[in-house]
Amino acid sequence: MGQSRGRETARRLLDGALEVYARTGPAGFTMTAVTEATGVSVGSLYHHFGSFDGLAAALYSRCMDELLGSLIAALHRSRTARTGTRAMVVAYLRWVAEHRAEAHFIHASAYASFLPSHAETIAAAKAPRMAAMLAWLRPHVEAGRVVDLPAPLIEMLVIGPVAETSRRWLSGAPGIDLDQAVRLLPERVWQSVRGTHG
Incomplete structure (x- = not known):
């Protein structure tokens, strides 16, 4: 269950990042914007990807x-x-x-x-x-x-x-x-x- 939830969180971050980028372009493509759009914590983002x-x-x-x-x-x-x-x-x-x-x-x-x-x-x-x-x-x-x-x-x-x-x-x-x-x-x-x- 944990692995599946982890994959889902990673996918949600990637989907959210693309959505933020599409909406705001490079200028608005920030960690804060992505975590706010996805509801995923900064800690979880770092856990899955190491950094923004x-x-x-x-x-x-x-x-x-x-x-x-x-x-x-x-x-x-x-x-x-x-x-x-x-x-x-x-x-x-x-x-x-x-x-x-x-x-x-x-x-x-x-x-x-x-x-x-x-x-x-x-x-x-x-x-x-x-x-x-x-x-x-x-x-x-x-x-x-x-x-x-x-x-x-x-x-x-x-x-x-x-x-x-x-x-x-x-x-x-x-x-x-x-x-x-x-x-x-x-x-x-x-x-x-x-x-x-x-």
């Missing part, structure tokens, strides 16, 4: 896991390197449109103080999802359908354009239309990673 930064890192990992999960699901519905690459681009942009608070938290966290101190934990949490995406891509790279580059560079070519498009859209930059990006970016991104036999 630990809670923020856990929320970042949860949001990132959901995003990467949607990309992997799109890959697994795809048969070819081209359809898979295009599907990842579309899945990323659609996830951002449908999960604005989570996407904003991910993109704003690139500049947050908690990220460097929890980078190792966050990387470990992301590792299985990244490994799954690379496992899907590997046979296409070996067959020459996807360009043979170090994995981080392939990731930059596929995710970089959609991440920057999303970041600008989330910040309200003029001229960024996600529907237009969904129509135009998938083929452009595919051309950037297409191999000699693609």
